Amino acid sequence: MSEAIKKTASAEGIIQMQGVNKWYGQFHVLKDINLNVQPGERIVLCGPSGSGKSTTIRCLNRLEEHQQGRIVVDGVELTNDIKQIESVRREVGMVFQHFNLFPHLTILQNCTLAPMWVRKMPKRKAEEIAMHYLERVRIPEQAHKYPGQLSGGQQQRVAIARALCMKPKIMLFDEPTSALDPEMVKEVLDTMIGLAEDGMTMLCVTHEMGFARTVANRVIFMDKGEIVEEAAPNDFFDNPQNDRTKLFLNQILH
Amino acid sequence: MTTHVFKPDMPPPGNRIGIVAWARANLFSSWLNTLLTLFAFYLIWLIVPPLLSWTILDANWVGSTRADCTKDGACWVFIQQRFGQFMYGYYPTELRWRVDLSVWLAVIGAAPLFISRFKHKAIYGLGFLVVYPILAYSLLHGGHWGLTNVATSQWGGLMLTLVIATVGIAGALPLGILLALGRRSDMPAIRVVCVTFIEFWRGVPLITVLFMSSVMLPLFLPEGMNFDKLLRALIGVILFQSAYVAEVVRGGLQAIPKGQYEAAAAMGLGYWRSMGLVILPQALKLVIPGIVNTFIALFKDTSLVIIIGLFDLLNSVKQAAADPTWLGMATEGYVFAALVFWIFCFGMSRYSMHLEHKLDTGHKR
Numbered sequence: 001m002s003e004a005i006k007k008t009a010s011a012e013g014i015i016q017m018q019g020v021n022k023w024y025g026q027f028h029v030l031k032d033i034n035l036n037v038q039p040g041e042r043i044v045l046c047g048p049s050g051s052g053k054s055t056t057i058r059c060l061n062r063l064e065e066h067q068q069g070r071i072v073v074d075g076v077e078l079t080n081d082i083k084q085i086e087s088v089r090r091e092v093g094m095v096f097q098h099f100n101l102f103p104h105l106t107i108l109q110n111c112t113l114a115p116m117w118v119r120k121m122p123k124r125k126a127e128e129i130a131m132h133y134l135e136r137v138r139i140p141e142q143a144h145k146y147p148g149q150l151s152g153g154q155q156q157r158v159a160i161a162r163a164l165c166m167k168p169k170i171m172l173f174d175e176p177t178s179a180l181d182p183e184m185v186k187e188v189l190d191t192m193i194g195l196a197e198d199g200m201t202m203l204c205v206t207h208e209m210g211f212a213r214t215v216a217n218r219v220i221f222m223d224k225g226e227i228v229e230e231a232a233p234n235d236f237f238d239n240p241q242n243d244r245t246k247l248f249l250n251q252i253l254h
Numbered sequence: 255m256t257t258h259v260f261k262p263d264m265p266p267p268g269n270r271i272g273i274v275a276w277a278r279a280n281l282f283s284s285w286l287n288t289l290l291t292l293f294a295f296y297l298i299w300l301i302v303p304p305l306l307s308w309t310i311l312d313a314n315w316v317g318s319t320r321a322d323c324t325k326d327g328a329c330w331v332f333i334q335q336r337f338g339q340f341m342y343g344y345y346p347t348e349l350r351w352r353v354d355l356s357v358w359l360a361v362i363g364a365a366p367l368f369i370s371r372f373k374h375k376a377i378y379g380l381g382f383l384v385v386y387p388i389l390a391y392s393l394l395h396g397g398h399w400g401l402t403n404v405a406t407s408q409w410g411g412l413m414l415t416l417v418i419a420t421v422g423i424a425g426a427l428p429l430g431i432l433l434a435l436g437r438r439s440d441m442p443a444i445r446v447v448c449v450t451f452i453e454f455w456r457g458v459p460l461i462t463v464l465f466m467s468s469v470m471l472p473l474f475l476p477e478g479m480n481f482d483k484l485l486r487a488l489i490g491v492i493l494f495q496s497a498y499v500a501e502v503v504r505g506g507l508q509a510i511p512k513g514q515y516e517a518a519a520a521m522g523l524g525y526w527r528s529m530g531l532v533i534l535p536q537a538l539k540l541v542i543p544g545i546v547n548t549f550i551a552l553f554k555d556t557s558l559v560i561i562i563g564l565f566d567l568l569n570s571v572k573q574a575a576a577d578p579t580w581l582g583m584a585t586e587g588y589v590f591a592a593l594v595f596w597i598f599c600f601g602m603s604r605y606s607m608h609l610e611h612k613l614d615t616g617h618k619r
Contacts, residue, residue, distance in 0.1 A: 061520055063516050063519065086522050086524060089521065089522035092520075093520075094517075098511075098513050100511075100517035101517075102514065102517070102518075102532055103615055104536050104539065104615055113521070114523060117527050117531065118521060118522040118523060118527075146615040148615055163521075
């Protein structure tokens with residue numbers, strides 16, 4: 001199957017977005033987005049709600065389709081070709097705000113589903129890998145429970161493990177802590193920090209500025225569908241250049 | 255700094271227990287309630303004793319002709335004498351073992367599917383679904399392996415009811431699921447075809463469908479070409495019920511949050527795998543009550559085949575009651591038919607409740 005995938009030569013980076021535009025009907029949600037991500041880079045996207053940050057990362061695995069511009073992920077350009085899209089999705093893990101675990105499957109089955117059906121891994125091997133990652137997110141003892149029996153923080157850690165079981169090259173996080181009780185935010189952030197320390201390429205939409213400061217290589221601030229400012233975290237927080245960025249930081253850092 | 259000491263858990267305050275307390279709380283809590291209770295008791299007293307004496311105490315249980323029914327109650331001798339006809343219709347008496355055998359094969363064949371420790375349910379179930387219909391058809395219809403041919407026009411009674419109901423259910427469920435998926439498809443052509451199909455079949459009464467299949471269809475077929483009346487009825491029932499199943503299943507698909515579709519897609523699962531492994535298992539579980547509702551309706555609708563000259567359980571009863579030697583036995587016959595229908599429908603309903611309970615994974619959104 002992989003022969004059919006057109007690989008584009010990429011010295012540029014593992015993710016390239018060039019002049020990406022997107023509309024919802026008449027509404028222009030993404031305006032000329034340009035973004036290059038190097039392997040191992042950790043990027044935090046922030047901005048007010050409706051600024052297009054979630055839409056941006058959802059374009060990277062084609063949960064949203066873009067109408068103009070080019071997106072190349074891991075050497076594969078995202079087009080209407082479903083083969084190309086699925087080959088990108090195999091390499092890109094995603095963690096959602098509302099976890100989106102499959103409630104009819106146990107934790108272990110949630111983790112082994114994609115490796116078994118997409119990667120055609122034998123069941124035993126898939127379970128081995130799943131248990132490895134469940135240990136990593138520190139909930140191996142929950143493997144045979146159902147998602148409905150777990151707390152929010154535990155569910156989100158399972159969601160991270162589930163994505164990791166596909167051994168992705170890139171991880172996308174779409175507000176992973178926004179739906180959690182305050183007491184559970186830390187356990188999820190700790191898991192993500194651990195992942196960053198292992199050199200995973202990460203794009204993370206979050207409002208956890210402490211996390212951005214300690215983990216990110218780059219912070220991107222978006223508003224009204226545009227990238228307004230892009231800087232290393234220290235510069236971004238201590239010396240923002242743009243007025244809109246200053247206002248935003250003022251609002252959220254109280 | 256102080257440490258908060260939590261209070262220990264206490265048992266809930268004691269409930270008033272006992273029949274008297276229960277009756278006082280539920281039956282005689284106010285004047286109006288007391289009045290209604292007494293009225294209800296009066297109704298029960300009015301209905302139950304005569305019913306009991308007619309069906310059981312005063313009923314005639316032994317004998318072989320109408321003359322043996324001397325007591326005032328029901329004449330169950332009629333049911334006894336005509337039991338064969340009610341179960342098998344005009345299926346030749348000496349060949350009825352073939353019907354019995356196919357029922358036993360179904361029961362024994364399906365048994366492993368209900369054993370929770372049996373591992374390979376999916377493969378076994380699929381195999382059973384392929385092999386059993388062939389076996390059952392060969393047995394019932396005959397015409398090969400040295401079995402005498404029994405034309406479908408001789409099939410009847412409960413056997414015919416079960417044949418139509420099971421074939422209808424087994425055919426309508428998969429077709430309905432495909433139609434529901436098609437109606438939600440991104441491809442306009444498929445969507446239009448499915449919507450048209452569903453709306454057409456939901457728009458016509460089943461009785462019309464059956465009538466058309468037996469009267470109108472042959473007019474359009476070339477001279478001499480003729481296919482089996484029962485087969486035509488079966489196809490009609492399947493197409494008709496699949497439209498209802500499709501709409502029930504669509505309701506379930508719509509109840510699944512968008513995040514589930516996205517999570518499945520984001521993992522690289524394609525359309526069919528997303529549907530088969532993630533969406534449908536959840537959607538079908540949600541609509542078990544609706545699907546079973548449709549199937550119960552289908553089971554009872556099988557009686558409509560009388561208009562194309564097929565004799566299911568109800569129609570066999572009707573026919574037997576018209577026999578001059580058993581005049582006046584219609585009530586007994588209908589009570590019996592109602593009881594048989596009720597047993598099957600109640601069975602389906604209980605099984606669906608059991609399934610819902612079994613598939614509940616404690617996830618309430």
